[in-house]
Amino acid sequence: MADGAGAPLELDPEGRPEDLEQIPITREELTAWYRQMSLIRRFEELAAKAYTQRKILGFCHLYIGQEAVAVGAMAALRDSDVVVAAYREHGHAIAKGVSPRAAMAELFGKAPGVTKGVGGSMHMGSAEHNFFGGFGIVGGHVPLAAGAAFAARYREEDQVSLCFLGDGAAQQGAVFEALALSQLWKLPAVYIVENNYYAMGTSLDRASFLHDMSRRGDGVGMRRWQLGGFDVVEVYRNVRRAVEHARSGAGPVIIEAVTYRYRGHSMSDPAKYRKKGELESFKTMDALKCAAERLVAEHGVAQKELDTIKSEIEDEAQDAYAFAEQAEDPDPAALYDYTYATQRGT
């Protein structure tokens, strides 16, 4: 797969719904998605800055380059739908409704963080937003999404679970079990593999005989297809059809979104495994650029309006940064508050 990295995407059309182009996109929708992707990117650029200044510690896995996947996919959901993500989830948390202030404060390990400084970068779960998290054991979060789907069906409600996982997670046994049980029980779940070409430093062609991770659905009989993950409109349309399929009771779906991360696996990874020119080549398909071009060409949006958005999200991201920097540390007296729901301490 890495051999093809940087070349124009060659996607397998098999299984993909044929009516995707008929799903209308309004100027308001696309503008909102552009704004949100820009905000997530700027948020993470500031997080990277804070990390180099040791204001953010630990592991910090940036999502820069992949924003169209989280934003386009989440746009196809209802607020009541459950989302489960892995450890590169700052963007997913924000796209599901967590405020940039709460997300940044969490990265800074501060009291008003989304998990009060307990969870950190990899654990940004928010029950208020039906966002399970933020999980750091690769692939271990995937059965949880099937569980939320099981619960929805048990209650005879029509929520869908949307689970984001990486190409690396697609090699884990827990994922197979979750897919097999989801299909056996026809659970309302959508699994979206974000294939960003590398699991840490191991390219997918060195990790898997198959290079399209939606093919993981074949072995369990699950509906599957592949899509490009750079165009937010394309992501939205594909995920919308997948979510409709799952919500209708027809069973789960697994889709692979081909994408690319611009940064290393984490802040400490210089990404020396990339081929020369690879990153630059992917940047020609950049999600923000793509959405901006669509806005101008298809919706008649003026460059001035895009500049205004850019300036507004700059303010919002800077506000989150300043908020996090000035926020209080977590209260040491609360140290034992969250070990058990039914007793304090151990």
Next chain:
Amino acid sequence: MAELQLREALRRAMTEEMRRDENVFLMGEEVAQYDGAYKVSQGMLKEFGEKRIVDTPIAENGFAGIGIGAAMTGLRPIVEIMTWNFALVAYDQIINNAAKIFQMTAGGYRVPIVFRGPNGAAENLGSQHSQALESIFAHFPGLKVVSTSDPADAYGLLKSAIRDDDPVVFMEAELTYGHRGEVPDEEFLIPLGLADVKRPGTDVTLVSWNKQVFNCLLAAEVLQKDHGISARVLDLRTIRPLDEATLFRCAAETHRVVVVQEGFPFAGVGAEVSARIQEACFDALDAPVLRVTNRDINQPYATNLEKLVVPSVAAVVQAARAVVNR
């Protein structure tokens, strides 16, 4: 007052809780159509239907995680693990998810789930089917661990476990599923975290849980009859949270303690119990706390070898006599 088998007491607890709360359901291998590998869930499919008594394929890691995800949205799953040995393939879900989600989300998501099944050696099942695994679950904050002996306790504790808002590891035993005991007809719950004195005594406390409690009761008879030693038998019932108050009171009153456990000695629950008693009750002790455990060896198959490995009544008697010095 009815005399129930352990399996019947467990079934009664689950059945009552499922009638009481429609969010409670049972999931696991062979729990429905087969009526339970050890017949704990016998007849429950007939009463509750396949929506609430859910047969799974052999995928412990998968269905443990599905149970956790369902619990996060407010259901109260009982996940039957056919034997705790098989939970090792679900260890990641139980430890890295169930035990940590409440904390990782700063209290945002609760995980009200019970994982239950038989634990410890049965007979002649060999190395992979004979392990007592309390210690490797009790190690982790975030989990509660119950390891139960008689039917009345099992009934009252399981009902509390099902109603608990935290994840509970609930351990039974294959060899005692058929053991009978009096269980009051009226409903009752036993709070998690309370030990119970099963036999009074003044010279030494035998601390135990699960089916080794029965060995301790037999040993106490021998100690009284043959050696004039009055042995108190304390059933911990809950391993985590540990009932330190009762444990330390018994140690202070009898001045001598033997901890009797199945499972390996290295970093076992007995080591933890022993350390805590010696840290808290050193001045009250007249002898070091001794442990009776499995030998530090994987379980062999042959009957004569197996009997050498697991704790025996004779070993408990010997340890008690050693600390009492009679």
